Amino acid sequence: MKNVNKDRLHNWLEEINRHGVTEKGGITRLALSDEDMAAQAYVMKELEALGLSVRRDALGNIIARREGTQALPAIAMGSHLDTVIEGGRYDGVAGVVAAMEAVAMLQDEALRHPLEVIIFMAEESAPFGYATMGSKLISGKAAPRDFAKSIKAGKPSFVDMLKLRGFDPDNYQTALRHPDELKAFFELHIEQGKVLYESGEQVGIVENIAAPTRFKVTVEGLADHSGATPMGQRRDALVSAAKLILAVQDCGLAYADEGTVATVGVVDVEPGTINVIPGKVTMLVDLRGVVYDAVMQAFQDFKEAVREVADEDGVLINVDMLSSDQPVPLSLDMANVLAEAAEEQGLRYRRMNSGAGHDAMFMAGITPTSMIFIPCKDGISHNAAEHAELEDLAAGTALLAAAVKKVAQ
Numbered sequence: 001m002k003n004v005n006k007d008r009l010h011n012w013l014e015e016i017n018r019h020g021v022t023e024k025g026g027i028t029r030l031a032l033s034d035e036d037m038a039a040q041a042y043v044m045k046e047l048e049a050l051g052l053s054v055r056r057d058a059l060g061n062i063i064a065r066r067e068g069t070q071a072l073p074a075i076a077m078g079s080h081l082d083t084v085i086e087g088g089r090y091d092g093v094a095g096v097v098a099a100m101e102a103v104a105m106l107q108d109e110a111l112r113h114p115l116e117v118i119i120f121m122a123e124e125s126a127p128f129g130y131a132t133m134g135s136k137l138i139s140g141k142a143a144p145r146d147f148a149k150s151i152k153a154g155k156p157s158f159v160d161m162l163k164l165r166g167f168d169p170d171n172y173q174t175a176l177r178h179p180d181e182l183k184a185f186f187e188l189h190i191e192q193g194k195v196l197y198e199s200g201e202q203v204g205i206v207e208n209i210a211a212p213t214r215f216k217v218t219v220e221g222l223a224d225h226s227g228a229t230p231m232g233q234r235r236d237a238l239v240s241a242a243k244l245i246l247a248v249q250d251c252g253l254a255y256a257d258e259g260t261v262a263t264v265g266v267v268d269v270e271p272g273t274i275n276v277i278p279g280k281v282t283m284l285v286d287l288r289g290v291v292y293d294a295v296m297q298a299f300q301d302f303k304e305a306v307r308e309v310a311d312e313d314g315v316l317i318n319v320d321m322l323s324s325d326q327p328v329p330l331s332l333d334m335a336n337v338l339a340e341a342a343e344e345q346g347l348r349y350r351r352m353n354s355g356a357g358h359d360a361m362f363m364a365g366i367t368p369t370s371m372i373f374i375p376c377k378d379g380i381s382h383n384a385a386e387h388a389e390l391e392d393l394a395a396g397t398a399l400l401a402a403a404v405k406k407v408a409q
């Protein structure tokens with residue numbers, strides 16, 4: 001196998017990240033935007049130059065393939081090119097260039113199994129309000145009708161936008177991938193946390209992906225004059241909501257040992273006027289972990305806190321479940337292949353979990369799947385400051401190529 005070519009990796013990163021550079025120095029390459037389409041066109045050209053046969057499926061996912069010496073299921077690898085608003089240069093892109101480089105490194109190897117590079121459409125939820133759509137659709141976990149509603153009135157939905165770009169979501173069934181077509185899937189990604197960065201390890205081998213349980217909390221008190229209502233006669237919805245925010249934090253802390261985290265990311269106060277006691281507060285809560293029972297126990301504890309606050313404060317509190325996804329265990333076999341290759345290459349690695357969701361979650365439903373994490377500076381991602389060292393990207397890429405070779409032989 002050829003050595004990893006750092007210059008080529010660097011050059012691909014630079015070329016892809018020409019698309020979507022913002023004035024603030026971040027990258028805004030929203031799914032299906034002009035910038036995203038241009039980056040995809042560049043990558044397709046480079047994949048062809050690597051000798052792969054490149055196609056788009058009905059949903060715009062890019063699939064580049066090299067046949068094996070035998071007609072066997074393919075080993076696939078890949079990630080995504082789209083970013084959040086003012087995102088960084090590595091989330092998704094690192095996995096795309098790593099997969100491209102792995103193909104280049106394996107170019108002269110006769111492998112029994114075919115290889116595929118998959119660039120998933122629309123991984124980030126920024127423009128359409130849903131995440132990981134390409135991988136959810138090709139793995140049969142969702143249908144386009146699930147993504148047909150637009151996030152804002154007057155804005156195109158994901159399905160509208162696919163059609164505008166000339167794709168064919170009505171025929172999405174032709175894009176479904178079946179377990180017998182694939183032997184394994186690998187995704188390299190920046191960690192998006194600081195475990196590796198702080199430990200100094202070069203790669204992480206991911207064993208589980210945490211999944212979010214999301215719910216909406218509505219607190220109804222009484223909007224009243226802020227000057228004329230004595231303290232003892234108030235039903236201030238924001239004061240009750242503040243107690244619930246602390247309860248959310250307590251629930252996260254109580255199950256932190258099981259990898260549970262809890263966040264109130266949105267608080268909406270009505271009427272939102274300085275001289276009116278808040279009458280209604282809506283909060284969105286994201287509770288997630290790798291142990292589903294712990295997440296559900298934390299949720300039950302939160303509901304207990306809701307009953308207490310409602311009683312104490314005389315407010316009406318509703319909790320509406322928005323979604324509750326099961327954490328995804330990845331393939332232990334493929335993790336073992338990665339660990340074996342990491343030992344052979346003398347890499348410092350650790351086995352770990354992913355707190356963030358990835359396309360690999362859905363690929364895991366159809367084929368044995370594993371992920372390689374590389375460190376990112378200070379754990380920062382979804383931000384212009386997102387950074388990964390070329391050395392670490394190269395080490396992760398060499399590991400990816402070695403693991404793919406082991407499975408493909």
Ligand SMILES: [Zn+2]
Pocket residue numbers: 080091092123189
């Ligand atoms: Zn990503």
